[in-house]
Amino acid sequence: MEFKISKELIQELEQFIQSKDDQQLEVLLNDLHHADIAEILDELDFDEATYIFKVLDSEKTAEILLELEDDLREKILSRLSPKEIAEELDELETNDAADIIAELSQSKKQEVISELQDVEHAKDIVDLLRYKEDTAGGIMHKELVKVNENWDVFTCIKQMRIQAKNISRVHSIYVVDDEDRLLGRLSLKDLLTTAAKTPIREVYIKKLNSVIVDTEDVEVARIMQKYDLEAIPVIDELGRLVGRITIDDIVDVIKDEATEDYQLAAGISQDVEADDSILELTKARLPWLVLALLGGFVSVKVLGLFGGAMSQHGNLFFFTPLIAAMAGNVGVQSSAIIVQGLANDTLSGSLFNRLIKEVSLSLLNGVILATILFLGSHFLLNVEFIIGIIVTIALISVIIIASLIGTFVPILLDKLGIDPALATGPFITTSNDICGILIYFTIARLILGF
Amino acid sequence: MEFKISKELIQELEQFIQSKDDQQLEVLLNDLHHADIAEILDELDFDEATYIFKVLDSEKTAEILLELEDDLREKILSRLSPKEIAEELDELETNDAADIIAELSQSKKQEVISELQDVEHAKDIVDLLRYKEDTAGGIMHKELVKVNENWDVFTCIKQMRIQAKNISRVHSIYVVDDEDRLLGRLSLKDLLTTAAKTPIREVYIKKLNSVIVDTEDVEVARIMQKYDLEAIPVIDELGRLVGRITIDDIVDVIKDEATEDYQLAAGISQDVEADDSILELTKARLPWLVLALLGGFVSVKVLGLFGGAMSQHGNLFFFTPLIAAMAGNVGVQSSAIIVQGLANDTLSGSLFNRLIKEVSLSLLNGVILATILFLGSHFLLNVEFIIGIIVTIALISVIIIASLIGTFVPILLDKLGIDPALATGPFITTSNDICGILIYFTIARLILGF
Incomplete structure (x- = not known):
């Protein structure tokens, strides 16, 4: 497998852009991972990048947006209408969508939110905007699979199929009571090996690590690393399940923390990169x-x-x-x-x-x-x-x-x-x-x- | 939820150790996560630590071993017979077991391996010992779920139940041909939403990132972060599936890398901690x-x-x-x-x-x-x-x-x-x-x- 972007590829893309050969462009780009396309856009000049961005569909461009360098993303967003931005956000996970909205100006923020099509998704995104950036609430997402303690395994699997459609990675299945309070978890493995009629109440695991919404993100990282967790549920002050943090959210926290310490040690007081202005x-x-x-x-x-x-x-x-x-x-x-x-x-x-x-x-x-x-x-x-x-x-x-x-x-x-x-x-x-x-x-x- | 270890708890433990009240000790310790017990053992003196270690069963002590500070682990291992060590290793994932074996002296290594009870597990561990520490082979584990392209969904689920028993986290299901060559993957989600008779050949996803055994570990970390992967399969030079690396293995690589850079910047040339000698x-x-x-x-x-x-x-x-x-x-x-x-x-x-x-x-x-x-x-x-x-x-x-x-x-x-x-x-x-x-x-x- 080849993970590097070649100069030849970029030249080819630039030729197709000049000749406005959208079909060839799409063929070439559809083969690439969105992280690779983002890297390519960072290399191209702004007009070329915008051209490619407009050729691709919003499912792909939404993911690309996330991976772009901050200033290119800001520039591209400024070229898009609130409706176009909302289309991108509809494709993203709640926390990623909230992060992008947080970067917009106050007035544009409002317009974009009002253009979001998926009402549930919009509610979740707005919810997330309330939390401070460096807390559990600020890094969690709303996508998770939860089941009621009163269901049986069969209902549970049926419900999971519905819920899982919006979720890229299931990890644990959380068990809640009628008040949405977190009780415990079911592992996928357990579910695969239990009879269909068994009530969830009898099979779920009561011991479960969780964090409260206002826990600091570095503390969440510490807990997840120490207990070797791939996901941790987030509860509010009443014990209600409000979100979930997965290990990939934490990798960023760990990296940022290490970068910050390193930069402070080197006498650099902000998060800057060699290519900043x-x-x-x-x-x-x-x-x-x-x-x-x-x-x-x-x-x-x-x-x-x-x-x-x-x-x-x-x-x-x-x-x-x-x-x-x-x-x-x-x-x-x-x-x-x-x-x-x-x-x-x-x-x-x-x-x-x-x-x-x-x-x-x-x-x-x-x-x-x-x-x-x-x-x-x-x-x-x-x-x-x-x-x-x-x-x-x-x-x-x-x-x-x-x-x-x-x-x-x-x-x-x-x-x-x-x-x-x-x-x-x-x-x-x-x-x-x-x-x-x-x-x-x-x-x-x-x-x-x- | 309380994540900190209190002084009172440690005092209580020390009292039970002095009065040799094994039953109370077990009650107290069974409530704790193995990472917490490891932290406690690091705080106690060596004889107390060994005492607790002998009270607990090997399922728990195996996990504790992994979390201990290097020098305490070394000391405890020196007190255990090859048979006792082998019992611990039988409980561990292949890569963790291989890491511990690698720390033993050449002669003890041989004895421990010959005492391993689970033959398949032993084979996997010995396989892993061949790879260099800082390569994909050195950090991968052998536990994974793989299915043959010629099976149908039903057989696949049946086989998965068997294979999944030894695996704490399933992530992707890998699809291989009769020669064990990696072809692609199945997501758990897809499997949950596909009819039982469908042949795997028709539903699996052909696009799949993988790395070769001798890829550097930092390169694996870079790829997994860039493409936001929770697990990546490892193949040998012939394209055969030989192992898997999950994101928690990579968290350590990222942290070690950051620590090393930080320490070099501070003029410290080895991986040391404040509590080292x-x-x-x-x-x-x-x-x-x-x-x-x-x-x-x-x-x-x-x-x-x-x-x-x-x-x-x-x-x-x-x-x-x-x-x-x-x-x-x-x-x-x-x-x-x-x-x-x-x-x-x-x-x-x-x-x-x-x-x-x-x-x-x-x-x-x-x-x-x-x-x-x-x-x-x-x-x-x-x-x-x-x-x-x-x-x-x-x-x-x-x-x-x-x-x-x-x-x-x-x-x-x-x-x-x-x-x-x-x-x-x-x-x-x-x-x-x-x-x-x-x-x-x-x-x-x-x-x-x-």
Whole structure:
């Protein structure tokens, strides 16, 4: 099987577009998965993309819409009438339709909703619009199979055939009471192996994980991963079954979470991609750089305090970037490990034990690195013996302090309810730079007495 | 529903263990999910954990084994006889069983395999051991439902009932020919809505994504996400159906991939957790720190080249940490965006366009930051006008160079077949530090002529 889109294919498509050969276009495109067509549209220019979009039927274009890059989707939607958009949405699952509606302007939103043909579907979509984006309600869909505890297996299968028509993947069958309150589940496997007359009440499994609508999406992801669930039902405050979240919804949450942590660690404050506009990229990158620059001002000031040493011990200043860099690197390492521990809930033991461990660890690292530095300063860099001693002592001290800052700042942020991943980026590097320089020159002053 | 493990629960368990009250222990533990029990065992000391492990039956302990932290699992396995381990493995899915066997020593591996009771299961497990860990073969399992194209719907359902007994989740039903070659799939939904006598040949769907056994696991993850698949069949070189990968196998691959990139960006070279031993943490952290230290030596040498300027223009040296830090931060930002683009396959356009974009972007950032620096150097830091000019010019130059290094080093590594994420960590910070300092002082020398 071939998963890559070839240049030849794109050239062929462009030729058919130029010659307006809609029939050939359709033949070529019908063979492709909608995710592949979306990728092709992203490669084409906007007029070509719109042309293809209009050639295909709404069943296919609806799925393609979902897969497009945000800005191309926005542009294409702006070319479609509310009625045309509603036709696309009628083909989509409720949560995907709601996501697209949420991207529209307030006035267009109204018009599109009023054009939706399938009334039940429209109700479900409007329901979903109420929930906050990063909660269970915000990622769930309304498509699910539910049966009443009072039915028998035969009625159940009949009802399922009706319900299953709108659902791409059945997973569990949920059992509810007359008030729609979630009671438990039936597995498809059980249903396949049970006599037709058996009442559902007797065969369903009462133990069932569920989440409430306002559970955070990352918490839902954690639960589904931990208990290895492919789908989890969502209930409201009264225990009524209101939706379902499947593992593919969660894959996005996991990826977004990882991306966000990674970007924060790299000093990027928004969810941007390499192909976003220069303005968007600047907005994501500049704030952290300004912060780092202001931190840089502080380091200039700090160095200025020790400027008196320059005439006699100028060599000291050659080591400032080395000390600052080591402080930054150690801090980032420590904080990254803590941030991951917090995210995966694998951080155990008391704060005091963590303190002891981090100090031992950095002492071990520090002594090894300081030995290399001492030898290096003597044999490679040929500085005076006393300077070698000073940078060596400074390095060990700086490594210990930096790793403590790296360990406890994320823990503190977490306790304050702030995303601890904030602490892994330029923030920790900058503050550790400054601390490192301050410690280094203070030690130098104590030893040299300038 | 309560997903957290309370301290009270653990205390209660410890009491029952001390009083050897196995019955109460079982009552308490039978109510818990195996993932929760695993979490509890990780919290207890080893003897307590082993005690609980021996109280529970192998159906439950097998699942628990999978969820344990690596070192606790290893310790518990070392306490079990080959026969006891085999009993656990008989309860597990083929891929999970194979993963555990792979962790055993060569001699114990043999003994355990010979103790496996279910011959078919044993064959499947041994089959799986042949594949490399990070390939489709390495993550697939043998449990799947397959039907012959020559059967009818009725036979198919009958066969499925037999096959489905060993499978926790059916997903698709695969259709094969007499040679076991994969032809297509049947959806459960289709099967529920088709007459019993219909031959499978007439109803199955011929279009089907599959991967070959030696496809890389991250590629499988990419395909499954792109095409939104919950399961994908794995075929051998002859097109024969040999296994299946489900989305929950892929969630781990995605998470591991993200963790690895994150850790590389933070300068941690192995998959470690906060609770690993000090020795393991040192092994993961020290190599990058040594690299950064050696880079620091170079920066000392570079600064030494310009030491002559110290007597007249000592102020210049106060700015080295600022320049180095900005170079490091810009480089990490640029490289992180490229690494993500490479990982998600969203990097489009030519290298030349990327060059133009990166230069424009860094010029924009650079001018804004340089303006702040110029004003700051004048009003806040009170340095001479000419020094202000020098650091301002240096900052713009350094930002452009650092962002180019950050952009093209990962692209180059990727072309060379090296993981580009390597370039986001201390490697890029260190080389950008050095470049930044070199550029800064070269500009200073050109302007001041020292």
